[in-house]
Amino acid sequence: MLRNFSSLLTNRNTLIILLNRNFTSLEVSTALRPFYFAVHPDLFGKYPRERARNESSLQQLSSILEKIQKSKFVPPVSLSFYVKDKAKKTGKFRFINIHLQGNDIRTTLCTILQSCDLPTDYVDRIIPLPSTDNPNTNFKFRYKNEVDFTKVNQNHPIYAHIKMQMDMKRAQELLRLKNYLQKNALEALKKSRKGDIHREEVKRLQEIITNELQVEDLRWDCSWNEEHRKGCLLSFMSLVNQHPRIKYVLKGRVLIFSSFFTGVSLDGHIMLYSGEVRNNWLDFLKNIDRYDEALKRIPAFENSLSHVLRKIKIGRRKFMPKIVAGQYEQNLRQITTSLSDYIGLKHFPDEWPTSLENFEIVVETEAGPLMVSPTGQFIVPATIPGSLLVNFITTNLEEASKKNCGL
Structure with missing residues (x-):
């Protein structure tokens, strides 16, 4: 039997091909990126109820996706989210329920995206739907986690072997669980x-x-x-x-x-x-007075960075990595120095507006990301060179502006 697929006859004329192609974690994250941007908790900073709902549902979704990728059984479940209605620009939210059923990762991703009216082009490129042009074909395609073995031909000799393996595995798991509970119940209670x-x-x-x-x-x-x-x-x-x-x-x-x-x-x-x-x-x-003094100096360093970067707002993410005041002061000083060195050699690009006061930048640790947040913030690590920061802002000005307008 070949490594990449297995087969099981359901009757004399039809052969089911079990496809084992799975999405990697990176592919799942990429496929759901538009969805994450649509329901990201940072979009609901002023609405704690909606924010809490999305945070809870995202945690459940992460657990579900992990189980599906590990070929574990996932019972039918409904997840609810709030999505900002950017099309109507009313500032109101749209409440959606996503019903997930089955263990096929492709179907799950498509269901999530389609529930928010988002395209599934990326998913289709990774695993396209099998062609159904010929209705008389003797082959039926199923993805590994999608197969329901209760509907196969139980009289086929291959099925007897598969069923025996499944029964043995189930019995071993039940026995292992029973023995574990009996052995550890008193200790757990204690x-x-x-x-x-x-x-x-x-x-x-x-x-x-x-x-x-x-x-x-x-x-x-x-x-x-x-x-x-x-x-x-x-x-x-x-x-x-x-x-x-x-x-x-x-x-x-x-x-x-x-x-x-x-x-x-x-x-x-x-x-x-x-x-x-x-x-x-x-x-x-x-020596806490010395640490408190560093905290008091931070507004001055933020104003200095804002002045160098055309009056851009200096923001902080609510869930940004933990950092002490002294380290944050050093981060602000470092990125301000890099930009000052850049300005000493070059000018800001001509396509930049005369003022960046409508934009916001968040300075994080050296291990921080370089990205535009769902709310339009420029999130940058403190160690980024001035030239790279200017290029990043230039490339993403339009995207940040659109996300700002959509709030």
Whole structure:
């Protein structure tokens, strides 16, 4: 039997060809790019209900696509989205329901795109529909995940072998699951009850820190379990008891235990890396005035970049990667210097408008993307050379303008 397809006779005259061609993750992302732009949560910044709906549905869709690509069974499901009605330019939303049924990735992608009145040309180029010009053909094409084995000819000798393999696999999976549950049920129950104790203790410690230190709020931005959170809070309380002066630093501030860094966020919140030693926390809290000063300087650096780039607005994405104020200040300084060096040698292109005040740029870390967001923002990494940034803006001015007008 050939590697790229297998066959199964359903009657004397018809042969089903099972095509195993699958989309890669990159092809799926490319095919759905117009859809993502149409429902992107950033488009609904002023509408929290619609934004939350789209975020939740996008997470479900991502899980569904992953299962389909791994040839796992996916039950029928309906996903709902809000789409901005750009055609009528009314600023209102269109509510759509997308019904997904079956495990064929091609059909799934086409259903998603067609539900939003988007073209499926890219999908058709990757896997075109089999030709049906000859109604008398003895061949029927099906994609691997699309085949319903309940409708095949069960009297065919090939089917007996396939059914036996399927039954054996199903029995093995059920036995494996049953044995796993029997083996781990008591341990899971024990850990769950233990987790309840830790959760209560974490809640109690958070209330103590919030009340005694007059912290405005205490948040978690890390994936630690309750036991680790408890240890983190106890370590922090021990630090405060040994160094009472830092209480005044925390008063009226938002305290966040982070999985990224220790520092002051762009929102002015105190971030403590949950995996760091206490001495590092102490050094940071003792010198927090220096970090706060960096936060105060940021508007001046943003104004400087705006001045160099023809009064362009300096924006920030709500869900941009976490960064401390000092690092963001360095990023702004770096990209402003690159543009100043460019202007010292060349002029901005003639096709640029005299002012870019209707456009917005977002400066991210050196690993950040170079793209135009669904809302028309120029999103650029801090390390981009001045010449490349100017070329990027020149190439995408029209696209950014259209997306701005569509909001």
